[in-house]
Amino acid sequence: MFSVKNRLKGKVLFSLLALSSLMCAADLKMATTTSTGDTGLLDVLVPKYKADTGVDLKWVAVGTGNALKLGENCDVSVVFVHSPSSEKTYVEKGFGVERTPVMYNDFVLIGTPEMKAKFAGKNITEAFKIIETEQIKFVSRGDKSGTHDKEKSVWSAALGKVPEKAPWYLEAGQGMIATINIAAEQKGVTLTDRGTFIKYEANHKGNPPLVIVYEGADALKNFYSVMAVNPQRCANTDYKGALKFIEWITSDKIQTEIANFKLLDKQLFYPDFKTRARN
Numbered sequence: 001m002f003s004v005k006n007r008l009k010g011k012v013l014f015s016l017l018a019l020s021s022l023m024c025a026a027d028l029k030m031a032t033t034t035s036t037g038d039t040g041l042l043d044v045l046v047p048k049y050k051a052d053t054g055v056d057l058k059w060v061a062v063g064t065g066n067a068l069k070l071g072e073n074c075d076v077s078v079v080f081v082h083s084p085s086s087e088k089t090y091v092e093k094g095f096g097v098e099r100t101p102v103m104y105n106d107f108v109l110i111g112t113p114e115m116k117a118k119f120a121g122k123n124i125t126e127a128f129k130i131i132e133t134e135q136i137k138f139v140s141r142g143d144k145s146g147t148h149d150k151e152k153s154v155w156s157a158a159l160g161k162v163p164e165k166a167p168w169y170l171e172a173g174q175g176m177i178a179t180i181n182i183a184a185e186q187k188g189v190t191l192t193d194r195g196t197f198i199k200y201e202a203n204h205k206g207n208p209p210l211v212i213v214y215e216g217a218d219a220l221k222n223f224y225s226v227m228a229v230n231p232q233r234c235a236n237t238d239y240k241g242a243l244k245f246i247e248w249i250t251s252d253k254i255q256t257e258i259a260n261f262k263l264l265d266k267q268l269f270y271p272d273f274k275t276r277a278r279n
Helices: 005-022 034-038 041-053 064-072 084-092 113-119 124-133 146-159 176-186 194-203 239-249 252-260
Strands: 028-033 057-062 078-081 096-111 138-140 169-171 190-193 211-214 221-229
Touching (some): 028 034, 028 239, 034 194, 041 239, 041 252, 057 064, 064 078, 064 146, 078 084, 078 239, 096 176, 096 194, 113 211, 138 190, 146 190, 176 194, 190 194, 221 239
Parallel strands (some): 138 169
Antiparallel strands (some): 078 221
């Protein structure tokens, strides 16, 4: 099985060390998923937070699983991720509070342009069965991220299992952009959030090696939520700062900023605070 997970371990260790070095500073520390960082959304929002509040938002972008672990370990005060099932478990275990919807987009399957015909008119189960039947190389994030969680749920619904031992199933153990690049090298397919795909598309000036070959299934919706780290478990957390950030990112002003964030004139995220219940 193809695996480059050691690179991820190094990245996470670096991220932990970076956050540790910030613990003495009067900043708000947040762990978030790679898509909010890779797309450039936080590059837009963070300066606005500083301007509006005077607080420096220090963030690290890793897979959702690692972001939740940073919250669990009391290394950050805010967690901003996109795996509803993992988030619910995190809250149920008492690690997070005030789980609040922020925005959404969707996941898409991407591959080489000639693959589009294979998936035309298919439903999501049929599309993933085609990958198995034709043994098309599938590159998984393999990193316990929100995207990895979604991918596993789709495989389980289609096949009754995740084909982790299949020779055509490859695990990157890296972030989304890196995983997409591996899929391109392998001339395979991967599942990505649409926002990161648009960023990848923009990186290639609108003509990327991989394109969307399947999209639109209800099962591929992608919801982002923000949570405060539970102050009853982490004495050093900036709970008031976390609540202030949650109020800020769900305000009409910033929800509009999220809606207006575009690349290649395409909207990457859709504000969700007023339309989604906390579930």
